[in-house]
Amino acid sequence: MERIKLTQPSKAYNTLKMSFWFWIILSVPGHGLADARPTTYESTLLRVVETMQNGHLDPARILVESLLAEYPHSRTAKLLYADILAAQGGRLPLGERTSHTRERAALDDLQTQLQVRWRYQSGQSQPNENLLPSRLLLPGRDTHYLIYVDLPESRLYVYRHQKGRLIHLHNYYVTIGKNGIGKQLEGDRKTPVGVYRITSFIPDAELPPRYGPGALPIDYPNSIDRMTQRTGYGIWLHGTEPGYVNRGPYASDGCVSLSNQEFEHLREITNNATDIPVILDHAPVWLSQKHLQKRRANAITAVQQWHSSWLKTDKAGLAKVYRAMSATSLEEALRNPSQDRPLSPLTADWNYPTIPDIELMGYPHSMETFLARLTFKNAAGSRLIIDQYWQHDERKNWQVVAERRHTQ
Secondary structure, three states, X not given: OOOOXXXXXXXXXXXXXXXXXXHHHHOOOOOOOOOOOOOOHHHHHHHHHHHHHOOOHHHHHHHHHHHHHHOOOOHHHHHHHHHHHHHHOOOOOHHHHOOOHHHHHHHHHHHHHHHHHHHXXXXXXXXXXXXXEOOXXXXXXXXXXXXXXXXXXXXXXXXXXXXXXXXXXXEEEOEEEOOOEOXXXXXXXXXXXXXXXXXXXXXXXXXXXXXXXXXXXXXXXXHHHHHOOOOOOOOEEEOOOOOOOOOOOXXXXXXXXOOHHHHHHHHHHOOOOOOOEEEEEOOOOEEOHHHHHHHHHXXXXXXXXXXXHHHOOOHHHHHHHOOXXXXXXXXXXXXXXXXXXXXXXXXXXXXXXXXXXXXEEEOOOOOOEEEEEEEEEOOOOOEEEEEEEEEEOOOOOEEEEEEEEEEO
């Protein structure tokens, strides 16, 4: 990119300084961007806004022209370019001249997108590099990647699990549901909250153009969704329709959408893997390793106590664990195991003194909840996978509120 020499603010700056775009910067404490990052679509876009805010319109114009050369579908960049030219020509910026409802809504959408991006890049919503999401308690032995979505900040984080450590690989701006967070009903255009897994990859050749280069479906609705009577289907991570780089933060029908370039980058850095845990979080909390270890130890203790009772067919112990579940009695549940009831006692094939593999994820919920994914292997090489949803009762005792098993 051409090196830009900053000059003194021009007279046109006075025309622009009350612009529609300036609300983005003035509404976020701190104003300036954080330390320089590798040039990307997002960082260049925000550098244009900052350069405009500083009154350097010619350098801002050069920056936005280079951005449009690489991303000709960027509507945000085009509007910034139009405002720069309008200011230099002595006219009001587009945002100040627009009163038509549909045009105003489109501009507001772009404005909100820029504000969300600015908040992250300026460090206002960016987590400390030494902190991790509180939901990432314990990745499983065979879990190589995790995806965490901070829904309020429209940000998707990718982590790699390596030798017991979580390594942050990348993060992306994303679009979520038109009507926000907390899917309950089919067609409500909301993005669900919970812990899910990617089930497959659907290539672009099998999809309408609106999904970009492909889609990664997740397993919504899960057991806890069904238990709480949430309906709907077809929640995916996917690309963006032709004619856009990104949409506004709230523009999908409930899916999580990335730019096409970033969707392909996501698949590249995760080695095109599926069965990746995806946490969609409505109330992010970032913790140090020390605080995460305390939460992890608490969850492991609950699971180990359950396992001990299960091995011994300790019906009194199991009754305490499963008291919250909707079986008429523990005896009935043990005789008739189903996907959402307690399992029958371990058979000889799965009778391990310790659980071979445990994955623990804090579950986004109004009450303290975690998901335990337990994996057993038998001599024939088959795997029994048990998903348990644990929740605190009124006395702060852990109980299983939903359970599902399957073999592979």
